[in-house]
Amino acid sequence: MVQGKGNHRFVSGAEEKVVRVFEAPLSFLKTLRHTCAGGEGSFPEELQADVQVLGANMSALGLSQKPIYLHSSSEPLERNGGGEGLDTFETVPEAAPAELKEPPIEDQLAFHTLWPESHKLYGHGNELFSLCCDHNGSLIASSCKAQSAAMAEIWLWEVGTWKAVCRLQSHSLTVTHLEFSYDDTLLLSVCRDRHFSVFSIQRTDSGEVSHKLMAKVEAHKRIIWACSWNPFGHQFATSSRDKTVKIWSIEKDARIKQVLALPQFGSSVTAVAWTGLDHEEKSGCIAVGMESGLIELWNIKIKETEEEGTTATAALALRMEPFMCHVSAVNRLAWRPTEKSESNQSLLRLTSCGDDNCVRVFDFKF
Structure with missing residues (x-):
């Protein structure tokens, strides 16, 4: 776990050469706070400012996921600086962090509780x-x-x-x-x-x-x-x-x-x-x-x-x-x-x- 105030991240290593960084989405932290507090209290505003990841965007095949950041737009991004007829990235669903107060369905699990991988650290042989x-x-x-x-x-x-x-x-x-x-x-x-x-x-x-x-x-x-x-x-x-x-x-x-x-x-x-x-x-x-x-x-x-x-x-x-x-x-x-x-x-x-x-x-x- 990455320690220190405002850190909601961990790093992971395995039988591969890459160190991976995962960040907690705001929905997960709000749900955790709600569960630990017995339904009372809300996620502190001063800590909420430190959380940049709102959720995870799963691809159609479910083979990868991308973090949705606080400053990201829900508008589709165009490749190669724009132009008609070019392929576009998937549109990012509107990120609305929510506290889950009942057993979630699969889509909610994927979007609201999955910790997306934000970085890969390369260097080890x-x-x-x-x-x-x-x-x-x-x-x-x-x-x-x-x-x-x-x-x-x-x-x-x-x-x-x-x-x-x-x-x-x-x-x-x-x-x-x-x-x-x-x-x-x-x-x-x-x-x-x-x-x-x-x-x-x-x-x-x-x-x-x-x-x-x-x-x-x-x-x-x-x-x-x-x-x-x-x-x-x-x-x-x-x-x-x-x-x-x-x-x-x-x-x-x-x-x-x-x-x-x-x-x-x-x-x-x-x-x-x-x-x-x-x-x-x-x-x-x-x-x-x-x-x-x-x-x-x-x-x-x-x-x-x-x-x-x-x-x-x-x-x-x-x-x-x-x-x-x-x-x-x-x-x-x-x-x-x-x-x-x-x-x-x-x-x-x-x-x-x-x-x-x-x-x-x-x-x-x-």
């Missing part, structure tokens, strides 16, 4: 493998399958103009996971070549983006599958096929330091996600997903001192029952912090997806 967006909603990072350093480049795209602004070089094989730090100043990448890389991302006042490779470290003995940043600082976790999860810290002198290694797990660790619990105590929780389908939660405490630098401690918080987990490899984990409950406990939501074609959603109280 092989099938897409990883995508991520920064927290400000201004940059997209992408990587593809690679067997050489040239193919293993990480591309940075600017949201809005959708131009490629940087190509980051560090790895020699497929970059398996990308993630921006929570302050958007650093980009972390992990790779099949057993290394992770940390890039510094700078933005000038004119909007230009520059980058610098801060560090490249051989972190594990096997493929590194996933990584995750600490929401409260410049610490991050990496997980690998060697059945380990390691915690790293970027010290004040820009040196990378390993501060902790969790006890070895029973199988390859294919997914990891870090969420914050207490900002003052620098405590958090790391969810660990394995190739066996099992999921564990570990409490992490970060301590920073002048003498020792950054140190960390970990304790097993929960080993989830196998019947609640997946029956094959966990592909991705993601946290969504929620508000505190009546008992002043933190309510956290974890979503997991696996090779068993299941998505599971868990709620935890800490």
Whole structure:
């Protein structure tokens, strides 16, 4: 998902070489708002100004769809600057965003709820493998399958103009996971070549983006599958096929330091996600997903001192029952912090997806 206020877009990659951008039409957002609010309230006017797509225009054969923009005309457009006898584009139906308050028919589904594809981003030479967006909603990072350093480049795209602004070089094989730090100043990448890389991302006042490779470290003995940043600082976790999860810290002198290694797990660790619990105590929780389908939660405490630098401690918080987990490899984990409950406990939501074609959603109280 492209984050940031006013963004109702997502980028998608698949076993093709193209990154595709999809935008939510105003009809979909109004219907979603109506459904979530129980029929009360309307879509905020200040957000409505940011939505440019009114709907999707399906072609006669239904093989493609085009976004209908707020500023587009319903008049037919003529090819080659006009002239009689020339073919014309299909006329765009009058876009009238509507809230759907009852089960829609097929035409309404196609026009009012379909997210049209607004852009295609070309550049990668092989099938897409990883995508991520920064927290400000201004940059997209992408990587593809690679067997050489040239193919293993990480591309940075600017949201809005959708131009490629940087190509980051560090790895020699497929970059398996990308993630921006929570302050958007650093980009972390992990790779099949057993290394992770940390890039510094700078933005000038004119909007230009520059980058610098801060560090490249051989972190594990096997493929590194996933990584995750600490929401409260410049610490991050990496997980690998060697059945380990390691915690790293970027010290004040820009040196990378390993501060902790969790006890070895029973199988390859294919997914990891870090969420914050207490900002003052620098405590958090790391969810660990394995190739066996099992999921564990570990409490992490970060301590920073002048003498020792950054140190960390970990304790097993929960080993989830196998019947609640997946029956094959966990592909991705993601946290969504929620508000505190009546008992002043933190309510956290974890979503997991696996090779068993299941998505599971868990709620935890800490």
